[in-house]
Amino acid sequence: MSNNVESTLKPLFEEINNLKPQFIERLTKAVAIPSVSGDESLRPKVVEMAHFLKQELTNLGAQDIQLKPLGKQPPPVSTEGLELPPIVLARFGSDPAKKTVLVYGHYDVQPALLEDGWHSDPFTLVEKDSKLFGRGSTDDKGPVMGWLNSIHAHNKLGLELPVNLVCCFEGMEESGSLGLDELIAREANAYFKGVDTVCISDNYWLGTKKPVLTYGLRGCNYYQIIVNGPGADLHSGIFGGVIHEPMTDLIKVMGQLVDVDGTINIPGVNEMVAPLTEEESKLYDPIEFDVDELNLASGSKTAIYQDKKDILMHRWRYPSLSLHGIEGAFSAGGAKTVIPAKVSGKFSIRTVPDMDSDKLTQYVIDFVNKRFAELKSPNTLKCELIHDGNYWKSDPFNESFTAAAKATKLVWNIDPDFTREGGSIPITITFEEQLKTNVLLLPMGKGDDGAHSINEKLDVANYIEGVKTLSAYLHYYANA
Ligand SMILES: NCC(=O)N[C@@H](Cc1c[nH]cn1)C(=O)O
Numbered sequence: 001m002s003n004n005v006e007s008t009l010k011p012l013f014e015e016i017n018n019l020k021p022q023f024i025e026r027l028t029k030a031v032a033i034p035s036v037s038g039d040e041s042l043r044p045k046v047v048e049m050a051h052f053l054k055q056e057l058t059n060l061g062a063q064d065i066q067l068k069p070l071g072k073q074p075p076p077v078s079t080e081g082l083e084l085p086p087i088v089l090a091r092f093g094s095d096p097a098k099k100t101v102l103v104y105g106h107y108d109v110q111p112a113l114l115e116d117g118w119h120s121d122p123f124t125l126v127e128k129d130s131k132l133f134g135r136g137s138t139d140d141k142g143p144v145m146g147w148l149n150s151i152h153a154h155n156k157l158g159l160e161l162p163v164n165l166v167c168c169f170e171g172m173e174e175s176g177s178l179g180l181d182e183l184i185a186r187e188a189n190a191y192f193k194g195v196d197t198v199c200i201s202d203n204y205w206l207g208t209k210k211p212v213l214t215y216g217l218r219g220c221n222y223y224q225i226i227v228n229g230p231g232a233d234l235h236s237g238i239f240g241g242v243i244h245e246p247m248t249d250l251i252k253v254m255g256q257l258v259d260v261d262g263t264i265n266i267p268g269v270n271e272m273v274a275p276l277t278e279e280e281s282k283l284y285d286p287i288e289f290d291v292d293e294l295n296l297a298s299g300s301k302t303a304i305y306q307d308k309k310d311i312l313m314h315r316w317r318y319p320s321l322s323l324h325g326i327e328g329a330f331s332a333g334g335a336k337t338v339i340p341a342k343v344s345g346k347f348s349i350r351t352v353p354d355m356d357s358d359k360l361t362q363y364v365i366d367f368v369n370k371r372f373a374e375l376k377s378p379n380t381l382k383c384e385l386i387h388d389g390n391y392w393k394s395d396p397f398n399e400s401f402t403a404a405a406k407a408t409k410l411v412w413n414i415d416p417d418f419t420r421e422g423g424s425i426p427i428t429i430t431f432e433e434q435l436k437t438n439v440l441l442l443p444m445g446k447g448d449d450g451a452h453s454i455n456e457k458l459d460v461a462n463y464i465e466g467v468k469t470l471s472a473y474l475h476y477y478a479n480a
């Protein structure tokens, strides 16, 4: 059977090589649309990206393309009546004799500004040193285009897809996947009926040399602490030392959430973490990774841990708390002497088995309120959850992972490592539970791609070989 698959894949891989310029062109067009879900003023661009996908899917011959509306964005939201971007659904084939694979990806991206330190405009895809630089190149427009490219290559060759393919692309992944849980529940026995497995390409190799297949993710609970004080921003020469400043209160409280060595100081949080078993402890030993890979990916020597196992465990199986920013604070160049009247501090906690999101939020709010009360400040403080998304951990011993391992070996000539990841894809567990299928994470990019960071990139080789890997996975899975 395998030999059959490989003889089908040979001309397909050649076609993929031939189509490289068109594939780069497709990604160039996608990156040019600044579909930043976290910036409410750019919401029309996120919607434009949904329409771009609709057009591409139409050109590729998709059936039953639907842009599913999700209604208004729930609070907290600054723009009243802001519509959520639609979910893009499409299918290729509905042959009852074939297996059905649902592929999920997201068409929204993280914010990016040239002045953050990008070498070139983040929304213009630039090819340099065999790398494709641009926001969304690796997270997640490259992989989403990867699925479209695979269909394109099949079409060009006149080769039937080996499975029925259902596409589900969302535009709010970077902002909590709002509305998608409900849509999946609604469509489980409708649009998604008959789905045998789900494949997500929205994460990265652990390092830069060895491909991986991923069977676990951390969750993410995102919070804000809003401190309100004077009626307007004030002159620090006139009011400094005379009034209670919101920013001072906020920094006092935020500064106590986490220690510099990453220890989370909120009582109850660490106690929820599942204990490390001997069996799990052994899983880290064969994984290829060292502190140099971490230094390379972070562009620094700032690691808290020097030992592989410590690094992997703190990325995969322990929670972390990160401070992200302060809305309303002075942040430009120069030296403005302002006292901000209202500031909102943003932080998130990456969650792991067996943390409970509601309990966590209660612990966070209690801690923040207690620390603020100690300040005896007349300002007001409100701590709230902006969004949460669950962690996910599965058993990688199934047909889908086996097919992906074969595909990876064929394309990269090496057996993949089986890894978990510190990032989050909130919808993974929802697919598993609602569709009652397993989910596979099959990453395209490398660990040094700089997702969410400046100068995000995807190596040309990962893009093109990634299309081959996704394609080979479909063929091996069809024949499993
Ligand atoms: N490639 C996956 C990814 O980047 N996921 C985001 C999801 C998220 C969660 N809360 C806000 N965004 C991540 O930050 O892990």
Ligand SMILES: [Zn+2]
Pocket: 106, 139, 140, 173, 202, 203
């Ligand atoms: Zn992503």
Ligand SMILES: [Zn+2]
Pocket: 110, 139, 174, 451, 452
């Ligand atoms: Zn992301």
